[in-house]
Amino acid sequence: MQYNGVIERYKKYLPVTQRTPIITLKEGNTPLIYANYLSKLIGKNFEIYLKYEGLNPTGSFKDRGMTVAISKACEEGSKAVMCASTGNTSASAAAYAARAALKCIVLIPRGAIALGKLSQALIHGAVVLAIDGNFDDALNLVREITVNYPITLVNSLNPYRIEGQKTASFEICDSLNDAPDFQVMPVGNAGNITAYWKGYKEYKKLGKIKILPKMLGFQAQGAAPIVRGHPIKHPNTIATAIRIGNPASWKLAEQARDESGGLIDMVSDREIVSAYKLLAAKEGVFVEPASAASVAGLLKLVKRGYFNRFSVIGSRLSAEHRTPNTKHQKIRIVCILTGHGLKDPDRAIKSVKEPKVVKANLKAVLREIGY
Ligand code: AN7
Secondary structure, eight states: OOOOHHHHHHHHGGSOOOOOOOOOOOOOOOOEEEHHHHHHHOOOOOOEEEEEEGSSSSSSTTTHHHHHHHHHHHHEEEEEEEOOSSHHHHHHHHHHHHHHEEEEEEETTTOOOOOOOOHHHHHHHHOOOOOOOOHHHHHHHHHHHHHHOOEEEEEESSSHHHHTTTTHHHHHHHHTTOOOOOEEESSSHHHHHHHHHHHHHHHHOOOOOOOOOEEEEEEEEBHHHHHHTTTOOOOOSSSSSOOOOSSSTTTHHHHHHHHOOOOEEEEHHHHHHHHHIIIIIIOOOOOOHHHHHHHHHOOOOOOOTTHHHHHHHHHHHHHHHSSSTTOSEEEEEEEEEEEGGGGGGHHHHHSSSOOOOSSSSHHHHHHHHHH
């Protein structure tokens, strides 16, 4: 049977009806990849998985929420949608709006979004305005405009975005036959951590899973308002996707953290780049810098010994949460890889050595490759 996207697969759990026109690019159904290198690195009691959301149609997890938000906007008779974006939301909104023949307007912080994302918003035909300000300024403008004009807001303040994005947690549970013990993810505007936690709680309530994961969120050090406890006026990080100083879903992210017994911490740009290179070179998975914040966070927690108490009492953690005859005695950690590496090729090139130029002859090439 053909796969037809997250709305069709999970419509029982989504706010859609027979009358909802389904606008889809067959998003979702992304691979949950076992991380050989990281699992070995962290130790024998752990299994690490990578949820590769970069394989969605526009290259990020935003498509899960956008299919629902745009479908509902059509159902409600909207003619135009608008968002502020660090790049991926605008790429996704532009693509789904094009498909639905809706006008799409995006506000981006001037000079601060990755090239791939800008190219997407433009080629899909959105009206793209680069404002002289940051993401938070852009979002404030979008909120004000969409309250006063007949334009649908498609940032994650739109509850349909959260509804669609929660399907990623369903997929993880369907793959693992339960929730993981921990989920590690980047946090920017905090819609995604909110969506995952909502999804896990709903699956638990339905009896589809036995445990709930601890939610481990990571912000970039230069853009870590939740960690520092106050908005950041001038957020800065190479992970431009999460360069956000005043997250819209701040309180809901804290709720996910606290209800799950998890944490929200931060990682430096250096840690992000190091995880970014490790993922590409050791796991074969190319992500954008913001996505690498999850693995950077995982490695930071390992270094700090955070998981030790769980590995020491590993079977007790299992006993607490699981039925005694469960097959999985190892601790399972899922890292969410939110966006594709090709979104930001400049960063990749800057992170490694440029290719060496050699003469176009056999001898010169063989010498360079050591044969
Ligand atoms: C790759 O596109 O906010 O915590 O405007 O693109 O739900 O905001 C992007 C966010 C993580 C953070 N990883 O998710 C936008 C935008 C990637 C992202 C996040 C974003 P949220």
